[in-house]
Amino acid sequence: MDFRLLRYFVAVAEELHLARAAERLGIEQSPVSRAMRDLESQLGVQLFDRSTRLTRLTWAGQVFLGECRRVQATVEQAPRPRRRVSV
Amino acid sequence: MDFRLLRYFVAVAEELHLARAAERLGIEQSPVSRAMRDLESQLGVQLFDRSTRLTRLTWAGQVFLGECRRVQATVEQAPRPRRRVSV
DNA sequence: TGAGGTTACGCCTATCGTAATAATG
DNA sequence: CATTATTACGATAGGCGTAACCTCA
Numbered sequence: 001m002d003f004r005l006l007r008y009f010v011a012v013a014e015e016l017h018l019a020r021a022a023e024r025l026g027i028e029q030s031p032v033s034r035a036m037r038d039l040e041s042q043l044g045v046q047l048f049d050r051s052t053r054l055t056r057l058t059w060a061g062q063v064f065l066g067e068c069r070r071v072q073a074t075v076e077q078a079p080r081p082r083r084r085v086s087v
Numbered sequence: 088m089d090f091r092l093l094r095y096f097v098a099v100a101e102e103l104h105l106a107r108a109a110e111r112l113g114i115e116q117s118p119v120s121r122a123m124r125d126l127e128s129q130l131g132v133q134l135f136d137r138s139t140r141l142t143r144l145t146w147a148g149q150v151f152l153g154e155c156r157r158v159q160a161t162v163e164q165a166p167r168p169r170r171r172v173s174v
Numbered sequence: 175t176g177a178g179g180t181t182a183c184g185c186c187t188a189t190c191g192t193a194a195t196a197a198t199g
Numbered sequence: 200c201a202t203t204a205t206t207a208c209g210a211t212a213g214g215c216g217t218a219a220c221c222t223c224a
């Protein structure tokens with residue numbers, strides 16, 4: 001689990017739309033779809049309710065989104081030695 | 088910057104010895120050495136005082152170590168959906 | 175049947191391990 | 200000269216894009 005999956009997940013969770021999330025991330029749909037699958041697999045939890053479309057976050061997904069935001073905030077708020085780190 | 092470099096750095100910062108840090112991480116010295124170089128390059132900051140050995144953290148290194156621990160704590164303390172995630 | 179998501183496939187980069195090389199104490 | 204760190208090099212895994220394919224409203 002790295003910052004990449006975390007960023008991807010936040011984008012998807014907020015957009016609930018792979019194409020828009022992908023656009024926001026500057027990559028294609030395909031890797032985003034795979035990333036979500038991998039993430040759910042790693043966590044052993046389903047993060048989204050899906051029909052064909054992503055309808056909403058599961059409860060686990062909501063909890064995880066909260067965690068991700070905490071992590072991102074921690075990383076971003078931290079005082080940097082000299083330069084900012086791109087997460 | 089991902090959790091990998093963060094983990095490597097914490098190990099090295101705590102051990103101040105590449106071989107021990109590498110052992111702790113379950114990999115070889117070589118990638119750890121490269122990781123520290125890459126990290127310093129990314130941050131634009133020297134993290135260690137080095138002679139041939141790593142003698143100690145620079146001030147920037149100490150600050151960064153603090154940040155890393157905060158991030159790790161955030162990740163680890165977060166309530167997990169079902170399963171624990173290995174950072 | 176069209177909008178949205180997934181899978182297949184090949185490419186490319188990043189990371190690893192082995193091993194050789196430097197440096198200093 | 201022994202210990203520790205770095206560099207060189209080849210192998211491999213993982214992430215990406217393109218494009219084909221599936222699925223439900």
